[in-house]
Amino acid sequence: MRRTATTSPARRWVWSASAQGVFFTALTACGLLMAAIILPLAPSGPLMRFALKNNGDLREEIGWEEMLGTVAAIRDSLPADQRENVGIFVGNYGEGGAVEILGPAYGLPAPISRTNSAWLRGYPEPPPTTLIVLGYSQEGAGANFTGCRLAGHVTNALGVENEESRDHPDIFVCGPPRLPWPEFWKHARNFG
Numbered sequence: 614m615r616r617t618a619t620t621s622p623a624r625r626w627v628w629s630a631s632a633q634g635v636f637f638t639a640l641t642a643c644g645l646l647m648a649a650i651i652l653p654l655a656p657s658g659p660l661m662r663f664a665l666k667n668n669g670d671l672r673e674e675i676g677w678e679e680m681l682g683t684v685a686a687i688r689d690s691l692p693a694d695q696r697e698n699v700g701i702f703v704g705n706y707g708e709g710g711a712v713e714i715l716g717p718a719y720g721l722p723a724p725i726s727r728t729n730s731a732w733l734r735g736y737p738e739p740p741p742t743t744l745i746v747l748g749y750s751q752e753g754a755g756a757n758f759t760g761c762r763l764a765g766h767v768t769n770a771l772g773v774e775n776e777e778s779r780d781h782p783d784i785f786v787c788g789p790p791r792l793p794w795p796e797f798w799k800h801a802r803n804f805g
Contacts, residue, residue, distance in 0.1 A: 665773060673776055676769025677711040680777065683765045684712075684745055685719040687784060690764075691743065695786075700725050700741030702758075702787075704748020707776060712747075727801040740794040746785040748777070757797075758787035 665672050688699055701716070703709045703724045709731055712724035725736050725744075746754050746761065754761045765784040767777040790797035 672773055673707045674711075675771055675773040675775055676767060676777060677715055679769055680708070680711060680747070680767050681715050681719050681721065683767070683784060684716075684747070685721060687745055687764045687786060688721065691786070695743040698739065698741050699743045699745060700737060702726075702744045702746045704728070704746075704753075704781060705776065706731065708747045727798075727803045729804060732798075732802045736794055736798060740789065742789055744787045744789070746787050748781050749783075749785065750781055751783065751785075754783075754785045754787055756791075758785075758790055761785045761787040 665675075684701060688696060691699065699722070701712050701721055701724050703712060703726045706726065706728050709724045709726040709728065712721055716722070716724070722737070722741075723734075724731070725741070726732065726734075744758060745764070746758060747767070749757070751761070751763070762785060763783055764786040767782045767784065769775075769778060792800075
């Protein structure tokens with residue numbers, strides 16, 4: 614007759630504790646790695662470089678305060694009649710998020726965006742007669758809006774290259790759309 618080995622309760626506890634230790638150690642290591650990628654754990658140095666390299670959304674948020682400071686300064690430099698009915702027209706959801714989240718601290722109106730579900734919010738009534746336009750090239754702004762002039766640039770003190778600083782760093786002051794607002798809005802929807 615063959616004897617089967619039985620595991621004592623103490624031995625099972627040791628194996629269970631060891632497995633739990635390995636599991637929680639791995640879980641902690643994964644959590645730390647994810648935190649290093651998602652959160653800016655340091656304002657500079659290797660942890661910040663690691664986060665910026667591995668988290669594109671974080672990179673896109675760098676410079677929001679400076680961008681909105683510039684937009685507010687442009688708004689404040691406008692003649693009183695233009696400031697009365699100014700809108701902030703944004704080209705992408707990153708710029709829209711910056712204006713939406715941080716804009717109230719600068720006294721900025723809600724962003725007007727044609728991107729994704731923001732298009733469903735429409736434009737304010739009455740429609741703005743002066744627009745501060747972010748996220749467009751000179752050609753794009755001129756093709757969509759009247760009387761555009763270069764008014765500023767998007768920069769960031771960290772020198773981080775992101776969509777705003779690389780692809781469309783210019784800020785324009787423009788008149789209303791070339792088409793009447795309702796017609797412009799029908800064709801303005803953008804997915805990105």
